[in-house]
Amino acid sequence: xxxxxxxxxxxxxxxxxxYVGPVAMGLxxxxxxxxxxxxxxxxxxxxxxxxxFIICGSFINAAFLTRYLLDGIVYMFLPLFTCVVCGDxxxxxxxxxxxxxLLCRPVxxxxxxxxxxxxxxxxxxxxxxxxxxxxxxxxxxFLGRGSLVLHEEGIWILPERTAIGRLVAAYALxxxxxxxxxxxxxxxxxxxxxxxxxxxxxxxxxYGSAVIGQIDFFAKxxxxxxxxxxxxxxxxxxxxxxxxxxxxxxxALLIYSALALLIGLLIFERRDVLS
Amino acid sequence: MPEVVLETIGLTKDFRNRRAVDGLSLRxxxxxxxGFLGPNGAGKSTTIRMLTGLVxxxxxxxxxxxxxxxxxxxxALQSVGALVESxxxxxxxxxxxxxxxxxxxxxxxxxxxIDQVLDIVGLLDRANDKVKTFSHGMLQRLGIAQALLPDPxxxxxxxxxxxxxxxxxxxxxxxxxxxxxxxxxxxxxxSHLLHEVEHICTRVGIINRGRLIxxxxxxxxxxxxxxxxxFAVDKVDRASExxxxxxxxxxxxxxxxxGRIAACIPAERIxxxxxxxxxADVRVSAVIPRAMTLEELFLELTREVGHAD
Numbered sequence: 332x333x334x335x336x337x338x339x340x341x342x343x344x345x346x347x348x349x350y351v352g353p354v355a356m357g358l359x360x361x362x363x364x365x366x367x368x369x370x371x372x373x374x375x376x377x378x379x380x381x382x383x384f385i386i387c388g389s390f391i392n393a394a395f396l397t398r399y400l401l402d403g404i405v406y407m408f409l410p411l412f413t414c415v416v417c418g419d420x421x422x423x424x425x426x427x428x429x430x431x432x433l434l435c436r437p438v439x440x441x442x443x444x445x446x447x448x449x450x451x452x453x454x455x456x457x458x459x460x461x462x463x464x465x466x467x468x469x470x471x472x473f474l475g476r477g478s479l480v481l482h483e484e485g486i487w488i489l490p491e492r493t494a495i496g497r498l499v500a501a502y503a504l505x506x507x508x509x510x511x512x513x514x515x516x517x518x519x520x521x522x523x524x525x526x527x528x529x530x531x532x533x534x535x536x537x538y539g540s541a542v543i544g545q546i547d548f549f550a551k552x553x554x555x556x557x558x559x560x561x562x563x564x565x566x567x568x569x570x571x572x573x574x575x576x577x578x579x580x581x582x583a584l585l586i587y588s589a590l591a592l593l594i595g596l597l598i599f600e601r602r603d604v605l606s
Numbered sequence: 607m608p609e610v611v612l613e614t615i616g617l618t619k620d621f622r623n624r625r626a627v628d629g630l631s632l633r634x635x636x637x638x639x640x641g642f643l644g645p646n647g648a649g650k651s652t653t654i655r656m657l658t659g660l661v662x663x664x665x666x667x668x669x670x671x672x673x674x675x676x677x678x679x680x681x682a683l684q685s686v687g688a689l690v691e692s693x694x695x696x697x698x699x700x701x702x703x704x705x706x707x708x709x710x711x712x713x714x715x716x717x718x719x720i721d722q723v724l725d726i727v728g729l730l731d732r733a734n735d736k737v738k739t740f741s742h743g744m745l746q747r748l749g750i751a752q753a754l755l756p757d758p759x760x761x762x763x764x765x766x767x768x769x770x771x772x773x774x775x776x777x778x779x780x781x782x783x784x785x786x787x788x789x790x791x792x793x794x795x796x797s798h799l800l801h802e803v804e805h806i807c808t809r810v811g812i813i814n815r816g817r818l819i820x821x822x823x824x825x826x827x828x829x830x831x832x833x834x835x836x837f838a839v840d841k842v843d844r845a846s847e848x849x850x851x852x853x854x855x856x857x858x859x860x861x862x863x864x865g866r867i868a869a870c871i872p873a874e875r876i877x878x879x880x881x882x883x884x885x886a887d888v889r890v891s892a893v894i895p896r897a898m899t900l901e902e903l904f905l906e907l908t909r910e911v912g913h914a915d
Contacts, residue, residue: 334710341707345698428694432752435658435690436711437683604660 335438335446339420343450348419352412356462359408360469363400367391368473376482390480393470394494398479398501398568400466405505405561410537411530412458413509417451418516418529421599425524425606434604444599448517448592455513456506463502467495479568487570501567504581508561511584512537514591515557521599524606537561560584608635611760611792612657616666619652619816626652628816629666634760634794634809639786641807641824642796643900645908649816650796651691654764657794658688671759684713687758689766693749697738701729701748704737705755712756723751726781742769750778754785761785763795767802775799779806804900814908828898834858835876836868837883838892848886855879859905868902 343349366372373391380386421444424430434440470476479494481487489497516533523529540558543549553559563580566573612634619627627649634640644650655661657668659679668675673682695704702720709715724730727747732740740748746769753761766782767775783806785791797803803810804824811821820827839845845867849855856870871879876893883890 338707338710342696345696347698427697428692429696431660431690432694432708432749433711434660435683435688436708437680437686437713437756438711439680601662603662604655 394479396470414516414530417513419526420447422520422526459506501564511587514588518591518595641803641810644813685759687753688762800901836894840889
């Protein structure tokens with residue numbers, strides 16, 4: 332298993348698409364940073380707050396940037412880059428034919444799949460937490476540090492230390508969610524011989540879940556939908572914490588991941604390699 | 607009895623409504639160079655995929671080096687090298703890196719062994735070049751190199767000379783002979799190049815529509831009760847018509863040359879066939895008895911099965 336894992340790490344590190352996500356997230360952070368620093372998009376909010384409070388400095392700081400970024404990446408960039416790597420791990424090898432050469436070797440299929448999945452999880456966690464860390468460090472350097480001011484059902488001001496704790500927890504929860512998304516694309520890639528198909532189907536499931544969650548007719552399904560729990564990170568910025576809800580969401584996301592992994596392993600174990 | 611290195615018993619594979627391999631039973635003995643022949647779509651590649659554990663049979667079983675490929679896949683493939691269809695590698699890695707990746711999955715080997723197999727297939731000077739710069743022929747050679755990596759007792763090669771130039775084909779032929787001779791490796795190979803198989807294989811199995819229709823020593827299979835006779839004639843079409851009309855003659859489908867026709871005829875009736883041609887106003891300038899080639903046997907057997915259906 333260790334050998335397979337090392338080989339998978341080596342393969343992922345040699346693939347150009349592995350670096351698309353981190354580079355894109357870096358560019359996005361830079362773009363948001365420049366936008367926040369020079370276009371003053373929250374001037375009106377600041378003026379309104381100034382009517383009731385004495386504002387020292389700006390609430391646009393590293394914590395704000397790191398929190399603000401999450402709105403834009405949880406449904407767009409992170410799932411896309413997660414699926415680009417996780418959906419590619421098996422499907423592209425099947426399409427290229429290297430899966431055939433690989434599985435002609437005396438190696439257990441389950442080891443191959445498990446090591447690919449481990450790489451998928453490591454990549455997703457590194458991408459999400461790396462994005463959060465990079466945003467906070469860039470924000471600290473160019474916007475300064477300080478409390479996190481939130482406008483969620485009123486105004487909440489989280490002291491810097493609390494804000495950092497919430498940000499770490501939120502990014503960790505997003506990472507768990509992205510692992511679930513990655514697990515689904517990994518599962519799909521075990522039976523498709525086309526990585527684009529695996530990426531598209533996984534993204535389709537995610538958006539389909541989001542659409543269903545918006546329709547009242549399916550209200551009873553909401554507690555079971557992936558997107559309901561992907562949104563759970565927002566609770567970290569809604570004032571008081573609903574620990575029970577957050578725990579339920581973490582459990583639901585882990586169940587999604589475990590089921591997708593299990594189904595993926597079973598399919599991969601039994602699949603005929605015909606490409 | 608020689609040691610059985612590869613054995614299939616009633617191996618069957620269905621793809622939806624189509625039976626690709628139908629109750630295939632064959633045996634390959636230690637030291638054999640076994641040619642696995644069949645027309646396109648006969649089930650060769652599916653059989654090879656089942657032998658290497660890539661495809662699960664619906665029924666029957668395959669044993670490699672006494673290990674059941676289904677229940678002991680890892681042990682069965684431990685001393686087996688395989689090249690299944692066109693060789694595929696990680697394009698973003700060099701030839702050496704690719705071999706290193708695949709060798710580690712076979713329990714690893716020394717760097718010296720990687721250089722050794724690259725040298726065997728003539729790619730040592732391109733060892734550090736990325737695979738994406740390789741031609742099809744070079745990929746084919748690298749495919750053979752990766753099959754040789756684990757120092758195998760059995761090598762399974764699917765169309766190993768496909769895409770190679772004449773010199774490359776010759777090199778692979780010599781390599782196979784060397785492996786079987788000096789290195790005592792058993793070779794199981796599928797090929798379309800029948801004259802090649804005839805020259806290097808000790809035993810052959812012919813498969814058509816998923817069924818094994820002939821198996822045995824090449825010399826034994828080519829030894830028939832009937833003789834192949836080539837007639838040099840002035841009117842080939844007329845001669846073919848006349849010979850076709852004789853119930854005990856089987857005209858061979860392959861063209862044997864300009865103004866020539868070949869047929870299977872019982873030895874004692876050759877003169878009778880000649881007389882029939884002459885009577886039909888076909889001028890016969892030569893009657894040449896000769897041994898059957900593997901190609902003729904192959905075409906005859908696969909045609910028989912086709913007609914029987």
